[in-house]
Amino acid sequence: MSYITGFLLPVPAAKKEAYIASARKSWPLFQKYGALEQVETWGEDIPPGKVTGFDLAVKLEPDEVVVFSWLRWPDRATADKCFAEMMNDPDFDGMDMPFDGKRMMWGGFAPVFEGR
Template sequence: MRYIDCFLAPVPRANRAQYEQLAKLSWEVLRDHGALRVVECWLDESGPDAATYHGVDARQPADNYGSFHAAAGAGKDETVVMSWVEWPDKPTRDAGMEKLTADPRMQFGDRPPAFDGARLIAAGFLPMLDRSLIRE
């Protein structure tokens, strides 16, 4: 059964290009260690209001809803990145993440960080529904 790692991180808006470089490198390393897919998403801060995700009869005032900005603990100069990694199964994920974290390409001691990794929110998920109209 497929396995999904999900991540939510506050990232300084000024570090977008640096984060994109990190994301591209991460994809290469993750792919080399068994990941099937990586999706990185930069928050659309002009995007839809949370109320638009609810039925008309169930909508509440905007202040009643949480936000990704708040969930990630993003500050005033930060936005949010939401990403996920798709693996064939949990054993492949466990082995792949162990290799990823030890991979020399993922050691950044000589570079300033694109974001504060200590504030990263991460968890693994078991898919309940997986449907797509996309044919690749």
């Protein structure tokens, strides 16, 4: 099975188009490193959490929206190589991040079941 890098982050609602443009710009770069798929989703039904929740996880502010996204890789080694090398790749220089990166979280996941 493949490997997934997942992301959860708050984006100012007013910067939706800038976020989409940034995602589109990053896709060819991730493809260059072997990514098979990039999915960016804009929160529409994010119930407020009481103990846990997407809003609490990113410390969502009133003018922000939760974004959930992922990259699919052929395997973990490919993902690890990308993230190890991308900071030194000049193609990644100047990438606009229209959100507070300090409140973004990410992690790598090994699929255990895929229904299609």
